Amino acid sequence: MKKKEIFVLILRLFFGCLFLYSSYFKLTEPLDFAETIENYQVFGSWLSHWGAILIPASELILGILLLTGIWIRESFTASLLIFIAFDIMIVQAAIRGLDISCGCFNPSENGPIDALKILENGLLTVMNVAAVVLTRPAPEGNMQQLESG
Amino acid sequence: MRQLLRIFLLFIIALISGLVINELHPRGISWRLLFIPLFSQSSSEKHEYTVTSVDSAFVLWQRKEIFLVDIRSESDYLFDHIPGAVHISLKELKAGRLLKIAQPSEREKLLIYDGEGNMGNLNLAARILSNQDFPEIYLLFGGYMAWIQRGYPIEGGDM
Numbered sequence: 013m014k015k016k017e018i019f020v021l022i023l024r025l026f027f028g029c030l031f032l033y034s035s036y037f038k039l040t041e042p043l044d045f046a047e048t049i050e051n052y053q054v055f056g057s058w059l060s061h062w063g064a065i066l067i068p069a070s071e072l073i074l075g076i077l078l079l080t081g082i083w084i085r086e087s088f089t090a091s092l093l094i095f096i097a098f099d100i101m102i103v104q105a106a107i108r109g110l111d112i113s114c115g116c117f118n119p120s121e122n123g124p125i126d127a128l129k130i131l132e133n134g135l136l137t138v139m140n141v142a143a144v145v146l147t148r149p150a151p152e153g154n155m156q157q158l159e160s161g
Numbered sequence: 162m163r164q165l166l167r168i169f170l171l172f173i174i175a176l177i178s179g180l181v182i183n184e185l186h187p188r189g190i191s192w193r194l195l196f197i198p199l200f201s202q203s204s205s206e207k208h209e210y211t212v213t214s215v216d217s218a219f220v221l222w223q224r225k226e227i228f229l230v231d232i233r234s235e236s237d238y239l240f241d242h243i244p245g246a247v248h249i250s251l252k253e254l255k256a257g258r259l260l261k262i263a264q265p266s267e268r269e270k271l272l273i274y275d276g277e278g279n280m281g282n283l284n285l286a287a288r289i290l291s292n293q294d295f296p297e298i299y300l301l302f303g304g305y306m307a308w309i310q311r312g313y314p315i316e317g318g319d320m
Binding site for chain 2 (some may be wrong): 041042043047057058061062064065066068069072073074077083085086087089092
């Protein structure tokens, strides 16, 4: 197994488990998660409720897909979109000085949004970008070379 | 292009799964609340709510014309409450829990009460329910304490 494949496997397992863990708490307490989204004061109550339905279910499906190895690149791309959205939400909350808890992986977590939280999410986004890049399909020329070789 | 379609499909599947899970969840978000812009009326048509005395509330209760909502803590409710009242926290009210509990016929007239008639809490609860299109909302002046002081019936209290 090549180094690249091992690295992708580690990222798949890491993000897969992270998404399953995160979705579990959000799915079991949808109202808490809806309130967490609403606390960011970006979306109203109505969109927060929809977010509380869509986001945990997306995380659950992404977790399953990443762990089972189905649609890997698509799953990493979708998770990157989610992480970018989370990053924007967190940074805007920090800039506006909102005194709210992140609720990123568990709606009942009480950690404030500080530089460490932004760094943590930034790091996850970078890891996700790496995963998307590493799972990029090989150019056709290389494929032909591989096939002929 | 195929990747984009798959990502789109992934989110569609997630949305459908999320709605199914939410429906099966006992504390899930009410459907009506999810589609509230389709149901709610314009702000000018919003329903009013009325602060009512404990005696008027008692008459409505006797006639069984009113659905009672207790927004005190769950432990207070379990200890004793007005007979027939259901307990719902403010958070649950906000999530449309009452829409799931109350039958359409029971939604016509609601009486909300807390411990001592804290108008901040009662007004908040009334605003939430008004936004969910409950047509007639009454707030109990003096709260549960006033009900007890008048010697009106209660349920529980034998713990």
